[in-house]
Amino acid sequence: MYNVRCTKYNVKWYADFRIKITKKQPYSTFCPKLVFTHVVMENSTMTDSQEIKLAQTQNPVLDIIRKRWSARSFKPQAISQQELDTLFEAASWAPSSMNEQPWMYLYALNGSPAFEAISNTLSPGNQPWAKNAAVLIASLARRTHANNGMINKYAWYDTGSANQNLLLQAASLGILGHVMGGFHYDKATEVLQLPEEIELVCLIALGYNDVPENLEEPFRTREITPRSRRTLDTFVFQDTLNP
Numbered sequence: 101m102y103n104v105r106c107t108k109y110n111v112k113w114y115a116d117f118r119i120k121i122t123k124k125q126p127y128s129t130f131c132p133k134l135v136f137t138h139v140v141m142e143n144s145t146m147t148d149s150q151e152i153k154l155a156q157t158q159n160p161v162l163d164i165i166r167k168r169w170s171a172r173s174f175k176p177q178a179i180s181q182q183e184l185d186t187l188f189e190a191a192s193w194a195p196s197s198m199n200e201q202p203w204m205y206l207y208a209l210n211g212s213p214a215f216e217a218i219s220n221t222l223s224p225g226n227q228p229w230a231k232n233a234a235v236l237i238a239s240l241a242r243r244t245h246a247n248n249g250m251i252n253k254y255a256w257y258d259t260g261s262a263n264q265n266l267l268l269q270a271a272s273l274g275i276l277g278h279v280m281g282g283f284h285y286d287k288a289t290e291v292l293q294l295p296e297e298i299e300l301v302c303l304i305a306l307g308y309n310d311v312p313e314n315l316e317e318p319f320r321t322r323e324i325t326p327r328s329r330r331t332l333d334t335f336v337f338q339d340t341l342n343p
């Protein structure tokens with residue numbers, strides 16, 4: 101993977117070197133007046149993991165969907181308040197049933213007592229790496245509708261949509277997130293002092309990706325294992341589930 105820089109228009113994007121050699125067309129699509137004398141190759145800033153984790157898809161999906169993945173190795177680099185605000189705003193633009201927006205986020209920065217307390221609720225499979233994240237986020241959902249107090253059965257669905265917006269926006273900023281369901285639920289709700297009507301959906305570790313060598317096993321191997329997905333024929337059906 102290389103960074104490609106168009107010197108004439110001062111724009112920059114990632115490109116796969118092999119694609120550049122065989123297909124020149126995509127670059128002129130990004131930058132219509134681009135001629136190749138204005139393109140220079142720079143050394144990649146992507147970690148090995150980021151290259152390995154890039155989704156190899158059967159169909160042309162959005163680049164940012166290919167780039168998002170659940171990282172475990174995090175740099176000791178803070179995420180700015182502006183970046184966090186951008187992520188939470190991205191989350192807020194998710195669709196929700198009756199525009200209820202039942203999601204809430206409670207976050208803590210690495211180094212704070214709140215971060216330490218949340219980190220201590222994580223399962224042994226998560227704590228060793230998540231304690232190095234820049235931010236830990238508790239993804240919360242309001243169980244009931246604000247106007248009538250009735251149970252909102254779409255609260256978790258909507259919160260999941262918001263989380264995915266957040267993760268994709270993060271990936272676009274070079275920040276990787278890792279959703280975690282592995283934590284001590286009772287301990288976490290106590291630490292977060294959640295009222296009855298607010299449910300803890302999951303925790304999310306966020307940070308800038310570091311090299312896999314910083315992780316101990318088995319996490320190191322997971323950091324460099326390619327991602328895989330079921331093929332469409334196993335979960336997409338037309339007309340009936342029982343052809």
Ligand SMILES: Cc1cc2nc3c(=O)[nH]c(=O)nc-3n(C[C@H](O)[C@H](O)[C@H](O)COP(=O)(O)O)c2cc1C
Pocket residue numbers: 168169170171225226278279280281282283302327
């Ligand atoms: C609700 C939920 C809970 C998860 N819990 C954990 C967890 O506790 N620990 C972990 O390492 N990964 C966890 N994951 C991450 C998944 O393992 C990961 O998304 C999946 O393997 C696909 O990998 P990818 O996100 O890199 O594409 C969780 C993901 C979701 C959506």
